[in-house]
Amino acid sequence: MRRRDVLVSGGAALLGCSVFPLGAGQAADAPRQKVLYFTRSAGFEHPVVARKGGTLSFSEVEFTRMCARHNIEVVCTKDGGVFDGDLEQFGAFAFYTSGVLTNPVQGRDEPPMTPTGKKRFFDAVARGKGFIGFHAATDSFHSEGERISDFVAMIGGEFIVHGRPQEATLRVVSPKFPGVERLGESFKMTDEWYAQKNFAKDLHVVLVQETAGMVDDCYQRPPFPATWARRHGQGRVFYTSMGHFENVWTSEIFQQIVLGGLAWALRRVDADVAPNIDRVTPKANVLKA
Numbered sequence: 001m002r003r004r005d006v007l008v009s010g011g012a013a014l015l016g017c018s019v020f021p022l023g024a025g026q027a028a029d030a031p032r033q034k035v036l037y038f039t040r041s042a043g044f045e046h047p048v049v050a051r052k053g054g055t056l057s058f059s060e061v062e063f064t065r066m067c068a069r070h071n072i073e074v075v076c077t078k079d080g081g082v083f084d085g086d087l088e089q090f091g092a093f094a095f096y097t098s099g100v101l102t103n104p105v106q107g108r109d110e111p112p113m114t115p116t117g118k119k120r121f122f123d124a125v126a127r128g129k130g131f132i133g134f135h136a137a138t139d140s141f142h143s144e145g146e147r148i149s150d151f152v153a154m155i156g157g158e159f160i161v162h163g164r165p166q167e168a169t170l171r172v173v174s175p176k177f178p179g180v181e182r183l184g185e186s187f188k189m190t191d192e193w194y195a196q197k198n199f200a201k202d203l204h205v206v207l208v209q210e211t212a213g214m215v216d217d218c219y220q221r222p223p224f225p226a227t228w229a230r231r232h233g234q235g236r237v238f239y240t241s242m243g244h245f246e247n248v249w250t251s252e253i254f255q256q257i258v259l260g261g262l263a264w265a266l267r268r269v270d271a272d273v274a275p276n277i278d279r280v281t282p283k284a285n286v287l288k289a
Contacts, residue, residue, distance in 0.1 A: 032071050035074050038095050040079070048243065058249065059243070078108075083118065091130060156237060165192045177204075180206060180260060186210070193209060197285060205277050206229060206257075206261075223281055224281050229264065229273045
């Protein structure tokens with residue numbers, strides 16, 4: 001198996017034919033929901049969100065396709081000006097972003113978010129819109145010193161660094177959360193794994209990054225959250241650190257997890273998201289073993 005191939009083992013192998021959670025609670029004649037997929041990169045631009053020749057990026061195509069199967073329209077944009085427009089049309093916002101999104105980027109025709117647009121986004125989530133963060137989303141709007149940025153506080157964690165791509169074990173600690181019900185106690189996958197910090201105290205951890213056996217110094221620490229959910233005001237926030245490679249995006253496991261989180265964020269399904277971070281990852285914010 002090549003380094004970048006996805007490897008799934010353990011309980012995840014029992015998935016067989018996937019039953020996506022978005023099918024539940026959504027009548028055939030229900031109104032079509034709309035999600036804004038924002039992929040502006042003011043820092044490093046990941047290949048899966050890079051557009052070539054004016055065409056949509058790999059992740060934009062895949063996310064649009066997986067959502068279309070469940071009566072969800074995805075609006076893809078790198079234009080930060082969208083947050084100055086009509087946000088009420090969207091049931092949720094999905095971010096695969098990096099850097100300070102209010103800053104212009106030389107050489108890229110991608111207007112930044114305005115300060116007003118940024119505030120309108122935060123207000124929309126706090127009032128009840130859903131939010132989905134993929135992989136690099138925690139590499140956006142970093143904190144300054146000990147002051148946690150508003151974005152980090154909302155998303156629930158902050159990127160530090162990553163090591164080399166490698167196979168790692170993810171432990172399922174919320175087995176009833178939508179999208180992970182069939183994954184068993186744990187599974188293995190190859191991806192680029194983020195080492196993170198500044199986890200919110202109210203996180204409901206869904207998947208734990210098991211660090212034992214991982215190579216590179218940044219992973220020599222106790223286990224920490226890799227996928228989680230939390231409430232932000234009236235809004236529902238879901239994040240997964242997975243999603244660096246194309247073959248992760250096309251894997252059944254990843255799509256199941258994403259669609260489950262999206263179903264919850266869009267209020268198609270409910271879930272118990274009581275804080276569990278202190279119980280399942282009590283040393284999450286310890287950065288060295």
